[in-house]
Amino acid sequence: MTTSVVSVTVDLVLLTIRQGALQALLIRRGIEPYLGKWALPGGFVLPDEDLDEAAARELREETGLDPRTGHFEQLATYGAPGRDPRGRVVTIAYLALLPDLPSPVAGSDAAGAAWRPVDDIEAGDLAFDHDRILADGIERARAKLEYTPLATAFCPPEFTVAELRQVYETVWRTRLDPRNFHRKVTGAEGFVEATGGTVIRERGRPAQLFRRGPAALLHPPLLRSGQV
């Protein structure tokens, strides 16, 4: 039996909603290969580190965020033989859904880091196979909004129904009926809980504030196929 000795990295698809657009955190590479190109943040797994730990450490290093903020999960693993010119590198990609951060890129050690609207990133813009990893992450996020309450991961701890609706509209790139959306969100068991507070964003009637509820799955789900 032949063993295959390879390097193992983690790469992060960090998604947030800023300025009404779904955005991903990218870093500008400071070393070869792909020097100067944009790439997903990531790095090598340390010898005594579990994969989740490595991803959480990279998240802290790149954003200063605690992985318990928002949502964090393993996405998929990529290991085509030629994906890194330096040799055999297998990367485990992680997906994080984050609220709009006050200090976007706090403690980044990369040459440069920036949030970029995912619609502005075109095929070939990113180093390695990061185009595909990013696309897979976005698709995972879109699908998960249907059956899980993860849209709340894009929101601050307290949010209004309208803000949650804007998350869905931004991620799915659709328009949703505010009245039906309100009824479905407040009717789905454990999706959101009223905090009792209210807030006025611009003008109009004050909106109730909610926090995320305890449900792990949405019953009934909010389907993209419908028009809500």
Next chain:
Amino acid sequence: MTTSVVSVTVDLVLLTIRQGALQALLIRRGIEPYLGKWALPGGFVLPDEDLDEAAARELREETGLDPRTGHFEQLATYGAPGRDPRGRVVTIAYLALLPDLPSPVAGSDAAGAAWRPVDDIEAGDLAFDHDRILADGIERARAKLEYTPLATAFCPPEFTVAELRQVYETVWRTRLDPRNFHRKVTGAEGFVEATGGTVIRERGRPAQLFRRGPAALLHPPLLRSGQV
């Protein structure tokens, strides 16, 4: 930046339905560590092999099956530092849903291989962290039957609605109403297509034969939460 040099393997969660039970293919280990213990089939990734290729090769070696039979997808990656006593081994697990095979374990190179009902496999029965990998695979299969037509992957190329229903009943461990199930399956766009043939399994009215349809997702889905 420190690189982490590790070995990379693929492990397979192979699921089928035999004798009315959801069963997984296990091999009895012929070498240390865990000599004599049951484990998931798998092996090292070869130097010039993509991960999917390695998993497909292992599938062929263990079962003689072509990966295009049934359904095949990446499940998740496991890499806790102590999961293999020989050193750092990261494993990418794959999930396959297979029809009941005529020759269960054709060309296996393992000391012994057998289909085992998953309900008979208890915590601690399997080597390494394969208990958890198997559990993750079963849960993935259960969830995917809701929103995708993958139940057909457990069936031969032509099957009856009753056989498809038995797949759902076996995987979900529930009873489904045959009449409502028939209406929902034949009503879901692209789930199944009638071949025109009929067959009599034991006695009773002949059943229509179907093949899998072109749909990748079920609209509307078949939800576990309901009673069908």
Next chain:
DNA sequence: CGAATAGTGTCTGTGAGACATTATATC
């Protein structure tokens, strides 16, 4: 007051689940 946003109510069509009925085979 009007404009804007938040939230509730009402109506209609469709699907889920419960279950009756008909169809076609074997014994």
Next chain:
DNA sequence: GATATAATGTCTCACAGACACTATTCG
């Protein structure tokens, strides 16, 4: 004939989507 399985139909309730209407703020 009886029995078993397949397939269709019927009924009721709940939810989805469309959209009218009320509530509460700012200017």
